[in-house]
Amino acid sequence: MWPYIATASLIGCAALFSGSRRPNTVAWLLTFILLVAFVGLRHKVGMDWNNYLRMIAKAANAPTFVDLFQVCEPLYAAMLSAGHASGFGMYAVNLLGAAIFLFGAFQFARRTPEPWLALLAAFPYCIVVIGMSANRQAVAAGVIMWIVSRADTMSFAKKTFWIIIASGFHVSALLCLVFVGLEMRVRAPVKLAAVAAMTALAIYLLQSTGQSVNYDSSYGSGQTELTQSSGAAYQVALTAIPAGLLLILNRYQPGFFPFSLVYYMSIAAVATSALVPFSSTAASRISVYWFPVSMLFWASLPALFKTSSRPLVRAAIIATSLLILAGWLSYANTSFAYIPYANAVFRQTWELHIDL
Helix, strand or coil: CHHHHHHHHHHHHHHHHHCCCCCCHHHHHHHHHHHHHHHHCECCCCCCHHHHHHHHHHHHCCCCHHHHCCCCCHHHHHHHHHHHHHCCHHHHHHHHHHHHHHHHHHHHHHCCCCHHHHHHHHHHHHHHHHCCCCHHHHHHHHHHHHHHHCCCCCCHHHHHHHHHHHHCCCHHHHHHHHHHHHCCCCCHHHHHHHHHHHHHHHHHHHHHCCHHHHHHHHHCCCCCCCCCCCCHHHHHHHHHHHHHHHHHHHHHCCCCCCCHHHHHHHHHHHHHHHHCCCCHHHHHHHHHHHHHHHHHHHHHHHHHCCHHHHHHHHHHHHHHHHHHHHHHHHHCCCHHHCCCCCEHHHCCHHHCCCCC
16 A cells, blocks of 8 residues: 555645645656656556456457457557557556546646645545546546646637547547537527537437447446446545535635636536436546546635645645545455556566566
């Protein structure tokens, strides 16, 4: 467990001593490199480790592009093929995927009032649990976080384009097309039409790629005990509770949503909690895209207090994040897949799983 706690503690120390100052560029870059290596070069860590080994084997043996793109979403299938061709297998795929995912997370965190706190808030669940297991969705979530960090300067067409790119890694990212329609500054009838068009496009792409059946069986009506997520309520709460508090605070003290998309994500995060009793895995998976809300909330919280009290508030937030991380690693029913932590850098060549 100590590698996780030690890594989170380093971020926590930076959050405590930096406060609301902009991150030191060198420290920020070194932390990015550290986390990319920590996540991307993991060895036999994560619930889906063996699943992705089988997936890259299928990609390596695909005789045509049509067969390759039936392995999974097209952009991730291309990453699998490239990883196999490089000779480094899943380690190359994981490293590239971690870099994309964390680039988005770092870009969004840097735009918040206290970037180090935002990064620490993402560490226990978003970075460790999702980033080190749900490889495809982590990459998609990274692209979405990058879009959100640039939403105020990015055009409608560019947002739509990049969301479709994100769906090339995990098709569930198409859900974010709805937010693009909602944030349009147009009259209500036009906005309603745009939202309807974005929803129709998402459904069409899901249907045309054949992914709707797969996602329904995995996350919807076809769920079994194997696909139910027993910890979904806690996972969803990590975004739903901060989202609800942000919406309340914004009502009495406007200005908590410097990113237009985060406001709609906050509403979606609260609404997702109602999905848990009916489709727990779907709820936990969808909530990954709302995690910028949680990052923004924790990074904005110290500003609500007097200047003299802010160091204590930061310390409390850091302690809370570390407790969440330690609690998950100690008691979650999937934590066994993350302990002990191992990294390819410290393994002998014969130990590495390049391909099946």
